[in-house]
Amino acid sequence: MANRPVYHSITKAPYYEAIDVTFKFYSGFSVAQKQKSIQSLHKQYSMLYPDHAILEISSKSTSKLGVSLSAFNLNIKTKSSIFSVECAFQSSKVFENGGPYTDLLQKSSREAKRDPRLRESGKLISFQCFNMLFPLEPKDYFYNWLYVNTLNQNKDLAKEIVKYDSFSDIEFNPQKSINCQAKAAAIFVSLYKQNLLTKALESRAKFLEVVYGVPYIDNYEQLTFFEH
Known part of the structure; x- marks a missing residue:
């Protein structure tokens, strides 16, 4: 047995609820084993919440939509290039002794995630993406902002x-x-259904304000996300 969270969209900040579900886990690294675990998790969740519509988001999903929404496959399109959320996230990391390693934008998602420099450059100190700096706190702020913008x-x-x-x-x-x-x-869906998506994506500061309840900070200057 294993326990994993399912993230359910809700109407108030932080716009998701983490629901822990205990289910039968099928060990092994094959896609077939992963999908058995997914089916087991979804079966248990649906028994608890029959009115909820659940989707697995990963490269192992049995749904084509779920695979496409994986950070490994969800693509950012700029004027000059196309790269995945995963590549953007890994290439934005700034460490004590190096980074950001923007060459990772030209790598596959798997190659970017496994690049040894990400583990050999010291302590992570910030993120830098499209000439914008992001702090480490809230801990999932930059990742959520990046994913929601891209979606x-x-x-x-x-x-x-x-x-x-x-x-x-x-x-x-x-x-x-x-x-x-x-x-x-889950955050994206909640913001969409509450008609808050446009407001939240006006700027980094607005995303902090809407999703995390952090007051607007004037020095969070904003560049258009996909203008580069």
Whole structure:
């Protein structure tokens, strides 16, 4: 047995509720084993909340939509290039002794995540993305901002995801990681349904204010996210 969170969209900040679900876990690294675990998790969740619509967001999802929404596959499109949320996230890390390693934008998602420099450059001190600096606190602020912005750009996917209200990521273990694409997806859906998406994405500061309740800070100057 295992325990994993399912992130359910709610109407108030932080716009998600983490619901822990105990389910039968199928060990092994194959896609088939991962998908058995996903099905087990969803079955248990649906028994608890039969009115909720759940979607697995990961490269192991049995849903084409869920695979497309994985940070490994969800793409950012700028005027000059296309790269995944995962590549953008990893390439934005600034360490004591190096970074940001923007060459990771030209790598595959898997290559970017496994780049040895991310573990050999000392302590993580901030994020730098599109000439904008992001603090480490709140801990999942930059990742959620990046994912929600990117999903908003992908209109076809955004149109489909709002048909769901609960999201899982079989690979995510809250004991080992902070950032979660399922959580970010729940935030996106909540903001969309509350008609707060446009306001939240006006600037980094507005995202902090709307999602995290942090008062607006004037020195959070904003550049258009996809202008580069």
